Amino acid sequence: MLIQLAFVLIAIIIGARLGGIGLGVLGGLGLAVLTFVFGLEPTSPPIDVMLMIVAVIAAASCMQAAGGLDLMVKWAEKLLRKNPSKITILSPLVTYIFTFIAGTGHVAYSVLPVIAEVATETKIRPERPLGIAVIASQQAITASPISAATVALLSMLTGHGFDISLINILMISVPCTLAGVLAGAFYSLHVGKDLEDDPEFKRRIAEGEFKTEKYELKDVNNKKAAAWSVAIFILATIGIILFGSIESIRPVFNGTSLSMAYIIEILMLSAA
Incomplete structure (x- = not known):
């Protein structure tokens, strides 16, 4: 073994x-x-989980192709640049929301360069917001209603003598993960030395090793179409929450309610 x-x-x-x-x-x-x-x-291979992942990725990919993801990153950039001194608290909340909506932590990657740049410009040690932002994006997976982890848990608890719905899981996972992320964010405020007091940072500045080039985000050509793509994706997510929380509204076949795995696949592909 x-x-x-x-x-x-x-x-x-x-x-x-x-x-x-x-x-x-x-x-x-x-x-x-x-x-x-x-x-x-x-x-046996987890076919339902694999198909859910494919459906969610298809919808997220279509949202990105329509410019929705770029638009969300621009919204996040505007929020962070307006509140640079609070970036260590705001950045994990931004990546948490991104993952919560999309069901995968990969969507948070696009905003990480913005976090690093804003932190450096504000003379805040970048590892403070970046470290907790990455952790927050992963914590949100267990709280997202469309993540494979959440649906797998729901399927395991259904039909085994447990009267558990999706809303019951979210009532526990969302506040708990948010509380943990915020606790980590406040702790991160004191991680490492400030950049102005860090000898290694001073050395790199003096020797020209540190570049301060501005990170340029991809421009959104059609903001209206991008906004619609985000709205459609969020509506599909809300539909999943409703079907997962209220079993009586699910279609019934041969006396059994339609599986949440099927509902997620149908709604996400429809959104795509």
């Missing part, structure tokens, strides 16, 4: 270092070794 665990950890480390599709490829290789070498029987 220890050898199997070691092999799994090594495969994860190598895949993470490769980046991109490397993690998935090494996961497949790891599964092959565990099956054919160690003789472990694989479980």
Whole structure:
């Protein structure tokens, strides 16, 4: 068992270092070794979870193609630049909201360069807002109504003697993750030395190693279409919350309510 665990950890480390599709490829290789070498029987693939991820990514990709994601980043930039002194508190809230709406932490990447630039211009140590912003984007996955993690939990709790709905999960996950993110943000206010007192930062400035070029965001050509794409995506998310919270409004087939996995796939593809 220890050898199997070691092999799994090594495969994860190598895949993470490769980046991109490397993690998935090494996961497949790891599964092959565990099956054919160690003789472990694989479980059935999580088709529902995979299809949910595909549907959500399709909708998010269409929103990005319409300029919706770029518009959201511009809104975030405007908020952060208007309140630069509060960036350590605001940046995790921004990435949290991005992930909460989209169901994946990848959408928060676009705003990270803006956070770093605003923090540096305000002479705030960039690692303070950046560190907690990345953590917040991951915490929001467990609170997002359209994330695979939330729906997987809902499916596990349904039909096993638990009267649990999506709203019950969100009533716990949203305030708890927000409280944790805010606690981390306030703690981050005192992480490391201020830039003006950091000898390494002073050295890099003196030697010209530190560049202060302004990060240019991608321009949104059609703001009306971009705004509509964001609105449609949010409406689909609200629809998922309603179907997940009120079982009586779900379609019933052969005496069984339609699975939330199917509803998410249908609504997200329709939004796309």
